[in-house]
Amino acid sequence: MPSNSKLRTESHRLYEKACEVMPGGVNSAHRNFVPHLVIRETHGATIVDADGNEYIDYQAAFGPLILGHNHPEVNRRVAEALSGALLPGAGTTELEIAVAEKIHRHIPSAEKVLLCSTGSEATYHALRVSRAVTGRKRIIKFQGCYHGFHDSVLCNIISPADKVGKIDPGSAGILPETLDQTLVCRFNDLDDVERAMQAHPGEVAAIILEPIAHNIGCVLPKLGFLEGLRQIATRHGCVLIFDEVITGFRHHLGGYQAICGVTPDLTTLGKAIANGFPMAAICGKAQLMDHFKTRSGGDTFFAGTFNGNAVGCAAALATMDILEREPVHQHLFRLGERLRAGLQEIHQRFGVRATVEGFGSVFLTYFMDGPIESYTDLLRNDEAHFLEYRRGLLERGIFKLPVNLKRSHISYAHTDAHIDRTLEACEDVLKQMHGAPVRAAKT
Ligand SMILES: Cc1ncc(COP(=O)(O)O)c(C=O)c1O
Numbered sequence: 422m423p424s425n426s427k428l429r430t431e432s433h434r435l436y437e438k439a440c441e442v443m444p445g446g447v448n449s450a451h452r453n454f455v456p457h458l459v460i461r462e463t464h465g466a467t468i469v470d471a472d473g474n475e476y477i478d479y480q481a482a483f484g485p486l487i488l489g490h491n492h493p494e495v496n497r498r499v500a501e502a503l504s505g506a507l508l509p510g511a512g513t514t515e516l517e518i519a520v521a522e523k524i525h526r527h528i529p530s531a532e533k534v535l536l537c538s539t540g541s542e543a544t545y546h547a548l549r550v551s552r553a554v555t556g557r558k559r560i561i562k563f564q565g566c567y568h569g570f571h572d573s574v575l576c577n578i579i580s581p582a583d584k585v586g587k588i589d590p591g592s593a594g595i596l597p598e599t600l601d602q603t604l605v606c607r608f609n610d611l612d613d614v615e616r617a618m619q620a621h622p623g624e625v626a627a628i629i630l631e632p633i634a635h636n637i638g639c640v641l642p643k644l645g646f647l648e649g650l651r652q653i654a655t656r657h658g659c660v661l662i663f664d665e666v667i668t669g670f671r672h673h674l675g676g677y678q679a680i681c682g683v684t685p686d687l688t689t690l691g692k693a694i695a696n697g698f699p700m701a702a703i704c705g706k707a708q709l710m711d712h713f714k715t716r717s718g719g720d721t722f723f724a725g726t727f728n729g730n731a732v733g734c735a736a737a738l739a740t741m742d743i744l745e746r747e748p749v750h751q752h753l754f755r756l757g758e759r760l761r762a763g764l765q766e767i768h769q770r771f772g773v774r775a776t777v778e779g780f781g782s783v784f785l786t787y788f789m790d791g792p793i794e795s796y797t798d799l800l801r802n803d804e805a806h807f808l809e810y811r812r813g814l815l816e817r818g819i820f821k822l823p824v825n826l827k828r829s830h831i832s833y834a835h836t837d838a839h840i841d842r843t844l845e846a847c848e849d850v851l852k853q854m855h856g857a858p859v860r861a862a863k864t
Pocket of ligand 1: 483538539540541542544567568569570631636664665666667691692
């Protein structure tokens with residue numbers, strides 16, 4: 422343990438207490454890691470544990486906190502909404518209309534919009550309506566992409582090497598009959614997708630993907646990959662779904678589709694849309710969206726008790742207003758570039774085999790040489806080094822999730838001073854792990 426290691430006695434006590442009543446002491450699978458954190462406060466770019474240790478937070482709760490924790494305007498507008506129509510559960514509210522209008526205005530594919538509460542719901546509905554419209558059963562997903570916890574897509578995310586190329590269920594209890602309908606292709610490999618289509622002619626209802634594979638860090642689409650998928654989907658009469666639950670709003674108000682210029686048929690949104698409040702959406706071509714049973718005559722069921730609740734809507738409206746009004750993306754992209762360049766320089770100086778990847782506010786260091794085009798390449802990442810490095814950072818007050826291949830996020834609340842402290846901590850960890858640098862610092 423380094424000398425500046427944190428004491429976490431109170432966190433440990435509370436964690437033990439949590440474990441008595443909650444399996445594993447946490448409410449979501451990836452929240453259970455070592456060391457066990459119990460977080461008491463969150464402020465802007467930082468979080469504070471139950472022992473009073475402060476950390477610069479790059480985990481951002483897996484991505485929603487684009488503006489930083491407890492953003493005053495978002496929180497104020499949520500508080501105001503509490504005295505309005507909170508959850509009438511009948512008809513619609515002006516807040517719901519305003520959120521749908523904003524999504525419609527910004528997201529290129531959003532001819533029509535429906536709101537729900539989580540990304541998993543959004544992708545579930547996207548797949549169901551694709552099956553309803555095409556009358557087909559199969560779907561194509563990509564190794565390394567995550568689309569939520571439901572049976573059709575919970576497979577082949579961070580798979581062990583011997584499971585790549587086979588179906589790798591992400592949970593016990595998944596209906597094998599459902600997973601049998603899922604075809605898994607290699608990210609950035611159009612030939613693989615074409616082969617899957619040819620092997621199952623007229624059977625594929627949808628191709629679903631994260632346009633940047635962020636659930637394995639940051640694997641960018643190669644030039645032509647997204648355009649190629651667009652053409653394949655059109656040619657084979659299936660629905661192209663961009664799961665922009667991470668990329669939407671974080672990289673651009675119009676999602677990654679506004680950056681890459683490829684328009685999917687359906688888009689799923691969540692996370693950064695509401696800066697930490699539960700809100701998600703499915704949007705897309707009117708011709709598809711009009712199948713939902715929210716419209717009389719629709720044939721595809723869509724419901725949710727909390728859909729369109731005022732808390733999520735007020736948070737989404739406030740977040741989108743701020744993204745429209747302030748140079749948020751400019752700030753995120755500038756800090757992202759600075760941090761990535763600094764990390765690359767430090768790793769080179771210490772002679773560490775590393776590839777710093779990212780896009781905009783998302784970044785991470787893989788401990789391997791590039792290039793990185795698909796999950797198979799990431800099997801070369803040195804997982805032990807990855808975890809030791811992140812645990813070392815945690816002990817120095819920098820929180821990047823100590824779980825293999827997980828990305829980190831910068832928020833609007835991060836400043837150049839946070840980046841400076843992060844680079845210093847990184848250098849200190851590498852010194853501890855590798856000794857003196859092998860090259861002099863550039864002056
Ligand atoms: C790309 C993507 N899609 C869908 C989901 C599921 O979202 P939720 O956790 O809100 O159900 C996630 C969650 O991490 C995600 O990263």
